[in-house]
Amino acid sequence: MIEPNNHSNLLEQDPYKYKLQDVSEPNLYREIYPYTEVPKIPFNFRAVPIGMPKEIWITDTTFRDGQQSRAPYTVEQIVDLYKMLHRLSGPKGIVRSTEFFIYSEKDREAVHQCMELGYEFPEITSWIRATKGDFQLVKEMGIKETGILVSCSDYHIFNKLGKTRKQAMDGYLSVVKQALDVGIRPRCHLEDITRADYYGFVVPFVNELMALSKESGIPIKIRVCDTMGYGIPLPGVAMPRSVSGLIYGLQHYSDVPSELLEWHGHNDFYKAVTNATMAWLYGCCAANCSLLGIGERTGNVPLEAMVFEYASLRGSFDGMDPTVITEIAEYFEKEIGYHIPPMTPFVGKNFNITRAGIHADGLLKDEEIYNIFDTKLLLNKTAAVAVSNTSGLAGIAFWINDYYHLQDESALSKNDPMVQHIKNWVDQAYETGRTTSISDEELIAVIEDYDPQFGKTK
Template identity: 30%
Template sequence: MERIMLCDTTLRDGEQAPGVALGFREKEMIARALADAGIDELEVGVPAVGESEIKTISRLAALHLPVRLITWNRAVLTDLQASYRTGVEGVAISIPASEQQIRNKLRKDRAWVLEQMGQCILNARKEVDYIVLGLEDASRADFIFLAEILAEAERLGVKRVRFADTVGILEPLKVFFTLQDLVRMSGIPLEFHAHNDLGMAVANSLAAVQAGFKAVSVTVGGLGERAGNAPLEEVAVALRYALSEEIDIDLKCLNTIASLVSLATGRPIPRAKPIIGQDVFTHTSSIHIDGLKKDFHNYQTFPPETVGRQHTTSFGKYSGRKSILRLLKTKGIELDQETIDKLLAKILRRACEIKRVLREDDIMEIVVSSC
């Protein structure tokens, strides 16, 4: 089975998130962690930002990590010339594809876009080995124009075309049924770049893969502008367990990478964040806990060990008698039925008062004070 490429843009699109600014050491640690985990490609910045960015990217390129490094560029020759100075293996050349952006952002027409695109691609072919053509706002572009761009990109020797849902307007059914036609007419691999404005970045990315796309753009934790991008950890696990797709990344590294990015950006990981959140493998309901004890598959989407985690239990409003008895048994404590009933009532009352799950030491404090 042909594997799906995961193309990480945490160090470019992720760093465009409000308030995020990464120094070289932080970028190096993130890049090394992603490369060690087996990511296919890293988009590491925008050299046109200035000399400081060029220097940072050059230092990343000098590390010779076992992963392809590319930079992001407008379809402007000066942007590309700045990229060539960094020593990266490839460049992404981005062009607006929708009439909205061509006319109302560039103040140009389609003919100008195709001409500028062609000049930049031909120029880049002299300097780098790998060229990605990014179609900005492709989700609102005219299908006939997209087909024209694809044909020209293939003729000019582009290695991959990135279809960007720049404003996050798509939904999975439209992605699946519409983009199949793009796949059929394209002689080069297509990449889907999702934004999460409507909360559908992961679903849209999977739908694109089901439609035939061979690459998905991701960021760690979904970091990115506005509502962010498709999260690496969610896409990777969903590809493996929902679609049974082949990917190279080591899933056990995802939590470590997410923690690293969280520390570097100062953005805490939400407790219920899929895959990497503190609570996503924690069970409080006595019904769930009892079901897990009988067979993990009763309440298990996939084995948490595959992402370096494990099932845990906690005590809250919906924790029942079995949960308490199980804890007491592990502590070698035996109580009569009346005491158990009183203890359970106190535990439930305490959980409601403090509005959080109770830890084992919280439970044992109640036990000691009740006996």
């Protein structure tokens, strides 16, 4: 049978409808995942078309997955971060939603205080245990959407739950029906999809979910969870590791609309950001992230990274305020006490600081040579240099001009006598065994010793 496909806008043969394969032994893909070796990346050279949705957005899991790998946030911290997420999101709500635990009284108090703010975005959603009591609690709190864990690999179905595929599917569908019965939008978290039997379990299960959605009139979201970071963004990779294949298949074989698809990835193999971007490109509207990438093990997709991926793909921030990212980073360090690795892109203290003299010389002549973009404009964070044994005259001159806000005629060149004096002092420090960078306070002291009036007269 030939029918028009709403995703490709072409006439296509009616695709094969996959049925549940209720196997007696688990399929653990041992050729791909031998466990005693690094996981393999098999190719089958099958390509699927790029299908970027008309709209894409970001969702947040800072208060759920982000709390599973660190001490819980206080109610005040959650409310403060939620306010900043709202400001970052902008009037179009590009950061579309955020999910909360509601297990404890503290969790529920945080939800209540955030709801009282009255923000449309990010929408407050929950993540709960799959029990009827918890669904009722979600409804009583006025939350319209909740996440439900539906682990889909045989590692989980057989080895963790001790069930068959049919038993797991029947149990999951029963739980989803409970949510539908109380009018809650279910968001089904397909845990460990990159080790799951895609055609033997995932697609048949999602087919049943889409049938329930159509019957109830309530949208059921599908969160594609790359729980172990096994997803591969390269073209032609075989299933179940192909990010493009996972997204394309859910659309093509299970008729899941783009707006109901959400990618949730982890960074075990340094591919979290690229995989989330690929999910967008191949038809998934939502990329699920956490602030600073904080999450289980190696963490989630960093939300701040996807803000810039969004702007790179769309050519605009669409109303998002990226300067809030710097405020968030400062809040984590100063108020929460979280140490951000200094080399972390966009938020680390060294991400736009150079220690190399040749780079500093370039910055001194034209900041654009060695800065990724106008970080002062977009992140309210000025490009800078850290003075060390490799900074050279140019690095010291750049530091002085930046710290004392010297521009144009008042700016010092690397040939200024004071710059040479400081360079001699720095060289002497390292010749006598110093190994650390020179602090701002030390440089200020050397400058004041050389010219006590310098900071006051410039």
